[in-house]
Amino acid sequence: MITFEGVTKRYADGTIAVNDLHLEVPTAEITVLVGPSGCGKTTSLRMINRMIDATEGKILLDGVDVRTIDPPTLRRGIGYVIQQAGLFPHRKIVDNVATVPYLLGWDKSKARARAMELLERVGLDTALAERYPFQLSGGQQQRVGVARALAADPPVLLMDEPFSAVDPIVRTSLQDELLRLQSDLHKTIVFVTHDIDEAVKLGDRVAVLRVGGTLAQVADPATLLSAPADDFVREFLGRDRGIRRLSFVPADLPLRTDLTVPDDADISKVAGVAAASGLTWLAVVDSGGRPSGWVNAADLPLSGTVADLRLMPYGTFVAGRDSLRSALDAALLAPSGGAIAVDDEGRVTGVATAGALAAATSGIAAEGVGTGRG
Numbered sequence: 265m266i267t268f269e270g271v272t273k274r275y276a277d278g279t280i281a282v283n284d285l286h287l288e289v290p291t292a293e294i295t296v297l298v299g300p301s302g303c304g305k306t307t308s309l310r311m312i313n314r315m316i317d318a319t320e321g322k323i324l325l326d327g328v329d330v331r332t333i334d335p336p337t338l339r340r341g342i343g344y345v346i347q348q349a350g351l352f353p354h355r356k357i358v359d360n361v362a363t364v365p366y367l368l369g370w371d372k373s374k375a376r377a378r379a380m381e382l383l384e385r386v387g388l389d390t391a392l393a394e395r396y397p398f399q400l401s402g403g404q405q406q407r408v409g410v411a412r413a414l415a416a417d418p419p420v421l422l423m424d425e426p427f428s429a430v431d432p433i434v435r436t437s438l439q440d441e442l443l444r445l446q447s448d449l450h451k452t453i454v455f456v457t458h459d460i461d462e463a464v465k466l467g468d469r470v471a472v473l474r475v476g477g478t479l480a481q482v483a484d485p486a487t488l489l490s491a492p493a494d495d496f497v498r499e500f501l502g503r504d505r506g507i508r509r510l511s512f513v514p515a516d517l518p519l520r521t522d523l524t525v526p527d528d529a530d531i532s533k534v535a536g537v538a539a540a541s542g543l544t545w546l547a548v549v550d551s552g553g554r555p556s557g558w559v560n561a562a563d564l565p566l567s568g569t570v571a572d573l574r575l576m577p578y579g580t581f582v583a584g585r586d587s588l589r590s591a592l593d594a595a596l597l598a599p600s601g602g603a604i605a606v607d608d609e610g611r612v613t614g615v616a617t618a619g620a621l622a623a624a625t626s627g628i629a630a631e632g633v634g635t636g637r638g
């Protein structure tokens with residue numbers, strides 16, 4: 265665990281970058297430092313590995329004041345990843361990744377073997393190992409940066425806006441990869457970003473800093489979104505706070521199993537199912553149990569089968585795994601306003617109606633009453 269105890273950093277020109285910071289970074293979790301430009305995120309991060317020394321206060325690493333550990337020893341146990349990867353341009357990828365093992369005096373073949381294993385681990389083709397950094401895309405370079413930071417298997421990883429220089433799609437896949445790696449590796453990660461979406465996606469805990477280097481709030485993402493501590497945090501979380509919050513609410517929706525029809529059913533059967541259920545929108549299911557679309561029983565021809573009908577678009581969610589946000593997103597894809605629940609194999613398990621979704625979202629809003637405005 266990393267603990268900031270009343271840490272202040274005053275630069276030589278008098279700038280107070282970090283002001284009396286008290287923060288706990290639990291072991292094996294991702295703690296994100298987020299806040300507007302200049303709020304002291306990078307300074308806070310670099311005080312952990314002593315690239316910058318605190319002016320006042322202490323940072324404890326498992327109870328030991330980092331100021332009592334000499335920087336090279338300290339940094340051996342702390343991986344560091346920065347924006348644009350910061351790779352050595354004249355070293356091959358494999359040698360970049362093996363940098364710390366070489367420094368630790370590992371023999372070359374062991375260090376290279378470790379580097380190859382890590383390249384695979386971060387999702388890179390090992391054929392890239394013999395290239396130089398300029399021969400890789402930005403996203404690939406960033407993965408190499410992560411692999412290099414992990415090379416000596418440090419318990420702590422500091423990541424300073426590691427994914428901000430790549431396009432949004434690559435960025436999403438790097439974030440997903442980091443979460444996947446973390447579920448295996450359980451490192452203690454401190455991650456700096458100015459992007460609140462990235463913060464709530466990656467963080468087990470999110471610390472929001474304000475300019476002047478003070479801590480505005482630290483909480484798990486769901487709490488942060490539902491109960492921002494003050495106007496500054498609320499504003500920083502932005503206008504989509506309500507929608508984003510739904511990502512942390514499981515889609516525990518009542519599922520109707522009487523609203524499906526097989527794709528070879530006769531029209532009269534469709535009408536019968538609609539009449540019995542009292543609802544007109546029905547989900548059409550193929551012979552493999554997978555969804556094919558929605559039909560509106562209020563708009564049926566007099567005869568024929570479901571196969572003759574124009575099916576309307578649909579969205580699905582996995583009940584018991586996906587969030588309420590995913591279920592709502594699925595509903596927004598369908599003119600029925602409902603979402604089709606599927607299992608992990610994509611087979612239909614039921615239907616969440618528009619009414620059930622509305623009830624679930626208003627229930628969430630009611631829970632938030634008194635914990636935040638707007």
Ligand SMILES: Nc1ncnc2c1ncn2[C@@H]1O[C@H](COP(=O)(O)OP(=O)(O)OP(=O)(O)O)[C@@H](O)[C@H]1O
Pocket residue numbers: 275276277279280281299300301302303304305306307308458
């Ligand atoms: N070497 C320095 N000397 C003086 N002031 C500095 C120095 N380094 C940073 N600062 C100032 O300290 C404050 C915090 O800087 P820091 O880089 O920690 O912020 P940040 O939150 O990481 O910002 P950004 O998101 O823009 O990278 C800023 O006002 C910055 O100008």
